[in-house]
Amino acid sequence: MGNFTAVFALLCAMAVVLCEHSVREPIIVGLALVAGGVVGWLIAMRVNMIQIPAMVAFQHGAGGIAAFLTSFVELTRNQSDFVFVEQWSGILGIVIGAATFSGSMVASAKLAGKMRQTPTILPQHNAILAVNLIGLVAFGILAGSSVGTPLLYSSLALIGLSILLGVIFSVRIGGADMPVLISFLNATAGLAASFCGIIIENRLLIACGATVAASGSILTHVMCKAMNRNLFKVLVAPNVRTTTTTPLPHDSPVQAKPPHPSIVEECREIVEQTCLDRAVDAATSANSVIIVPGYGMALAHAQFEVVRIANLFLARGKKVRFAIHPIAGRMPGHMHVLLAEAEADPDILFDLAEIDSQFQETDLVLIVGACDVVNPAAINVEGTPISGMPILSAHEAKKILVCNLDDKPGYSGVQNPLYKNPKTILLLGNAKEKLSKLIDAFN
Amino acid sequence: MGNLVLMASVFAASFVIGYLLISRVPPRLHTPLMSMTNAISAVTILGGILLFSVETTVAQKILGALAIALAAFNVVGGFSITDRMLKMFHKKEPPSS
Numbered sequence: 001m002g003n004f005t006a007v008f009a010l011l012c013a014m015a016v017v018l019c020e021h022s023v024r025e026p027i028i029v030g031l032a033l034v035a036g037g038v039v040g041w042l043i044a045m046r047v048n049m050i051q052i053p054a055m056v057a058f059q060h061g062a063g064g065i066a067a068f069l070t071s072f073v074e075l076t077r078n079q080s081d082f083v084f085v086e087q088w089s090g091i092l093g094i095v096i097g098a099a100t101f102s103g104s105m106v107a108s109a110k111l112a113g114k115m116r117q118t119p120t121i122l123p124q125h126n127a128i129l130a131v132n133l134i135g136l137v138a139f140g141i142l143a144g145s146s147v148g149t150p151l152l153y154s155s156l157a158l159i160g161l162s163i164l165l166g167v168i169f170s171v172r173i174g175g176a177d178m179p180v181l182i183s184f185l186n187a188t189a190g191l192a193a194s195f196c197g198i199i200i201e202n203r204l205l206i207a208c209g210a211t212v213a214a215s216g217s218i219l220t221h222v223m224c225k226a227m228n229r230n231l232f233k234v235l236v237a238p239n240v241r242t243t244t245t246t247p248l249p250h251d252s253p254v255q256a257k258p259p260h261p262s263i264v265e266e267c268r269e270i271v272e273q274t275c276l277d278r279a280v281d282a283a284t285s286a287n288s289v290i291i292v293p294g295y296g297m298a299l300a301h302a303q304f305e306v307v308r309i310a311n312l313f314l315a316r317g318k319k320v321r322f323a324i325h326p327i328a329g330r331m332p333g334h335m336h337v338l339l340a341e342a343e344a345d346p347d348i349l350f351d352l353a354e355i356d357s358q359f360q361e362t363d364l365v366l367i368v369g370a371c372d373v374v375n376p377a378a379i380n381v382e383g384t385p386i387s388g389m390p391i392l393s394a395h396e397a398k399k400i401l402v403c404n405l406d407d408k409p410g411y412s413g414v415q416n417p418l419y420k421n422p423k424t425i426l427l428l429g430n431a432k433e434k435l436s437k438l439i440d441a442f443n
Numbered sequence: 444m445g446n447l448v449l450m451a452s453v454f455a456a457s458f459v460i461g462y463l464l465i466s467r468v469p470p471r472l473h474t475p476l477m478s479m480t481n482a483i484s485a486v487t488i489l490g491g492i493l494l495f496s497v498e499t500t501v502a503q504k505i506l507g508a509l510a511i512a513l514a515a516f517n518v519v520g521g522f523s524i525t526d527r528m529l530k531m532f533h534k535k536e537p538p539s540s
Contacts, residue, residue: 006482006483024498024499032507036516039520044519044524045523049528052478056481063485070510072506186477192487207453207454214458214459214465217462218466222473324470332470334474336470337474343531351470
């Protein structure tokens with residue numbers, strides 16, 4: 001598989017480099033290698049599939065920091081023999097590397113739930129961004145045209161400003177825009193490696209960096225296209241939309257409802273029971289089912305229940321397919337990884353384009369933790385943040401079963417008319433629990 | 444300057460080849476793809492090692508060691524996570540490549 005080829009190639013490259021250049025401090029190098037490697041391995045083995053996006057973002061950051069440190073050290077010593085281009089690529093390596101580092105740390109904190117996932121908009125956000133960029137350009141020119149101590153200090157200033165840039169840049173992006181950010185950081189990490197390669201005149205580094213940059217760019221493009229928004233809008237001028245809406249469903253991870261008076265509780269239970277009965281009826285009578293997973297499935301760790309129910313349907317001879325929207329989840333391909341973890345049959349997973357025409361002929365759509373990707377408002381209503389976004393036409397199915405945490409709008413802040421549709425059965429609450437109940441009743 | 448042209452063409456060629464190859468990766472493999480390219484981008488580890496090919500000051504040693512350690516974290520972590528993911532994808536399907 002490609003993975004091993006890549007590992008092997010990298011090991012060979014390392015061997016070649018070690019043969020060509022003698023290392024003066026083998027002990028330091030060896031210790032650093034082992035320390036970093038062991039920690040990386042331990043974490044990689046323990047992390048579960050839900051945490052993958054945060055982990056990948058964190059690794060982008062580690063790559064960024066390595067790139068900018070290397071560029072910095074290389075740039076600020078023996079500058080005398082640098083040509084113009086090398087000096088500038090060193091500077092770019094520092095800026096891109098440092099910004100990738102801090103941006104990834106913010107992204108990782110958001111994805112791991114250590115920071116609010118909603119966009120944080122500072123007062124005068126664009127002004128701060130502009131001042132920061134002007135400062136970067138100014139110090140960049142200074143660093144590009146100086147040698148010796150001024151170069152050292154302007155490089156330090158560049159590092160500071162770039163780190164700030166990464167933070168300012170990524171705090172404003174959140175929620176469903178995360179896949180774009182994480183792909184973009186993938187591309188910049190590659191770019192930083194490439195510039196780092198130019199300054200140390202290592203072609204392998206340039207080549208690898210460029211390949212990674214290309215890959216990141218493709219993913220970024222795919223994600224943007226899936227949202228029908230351009231990169232600039234997502235990254236630099238996001239709508240101020242989410243600041244005014246009610247708390248988003250993705251923010252409060254499950255549970256913790258305030259205690260209800262007993263009567264309310266009783267009514268709620270009756271309603272819930274009715275809904276569950278209707279859900280079981282719908283599930284029993286349906287002959288064809290499409291399952292639409294979303295980020296809520298990841299939050300509720302419900303992928304195993306989802307696959308169990310899919311297998312139950314299959315066992316009863318029903319036609320079952322998964323419809324996966326490209327931006328479902330928090331990184332490209334997120335849903336596929338989770339479903340693969342739960343051992344879903346890959347042959348029944350379909351992309352938006354492949355399955356969208358099939359909803360009309362489908363008896364039941366089971367939505368698990370997805371909102372915006374099935375929101376018909378994207379087609380019917382003009383002027384919302386999701387207008388024009390390609391969606392899965394779940395509303396065309398004969399029955400719709402929604403297993404979401406609540407009926408609040410999704411990340412986009414747009415009310416979902418699907419919840420009010422008479423064809424819809426709502427099973428609100430923790431998707432894992434609800435699905436387990438459904439499975440028990442269904443059995 | 445010949446060197447510069449060479450480096451620029453290496454960059455351009457790799458970008459194009461990467462673009463062509465990676466456009467073909469199906470969406471379901473996008474997460475492992477990103478995780479693997481992420482690990483590849485940590486070839487900066489070579490840069491870190493090369494820092495030590497000449498005499499270094501204490502500050503440079505510290506920064507260099509930090510760069511190597513983090514890049515190693517990235518390489519090892521990235522590849523092992525990709526491996527774990529790909530194994531999951533392979534459980535039920537015949538190996539495709």
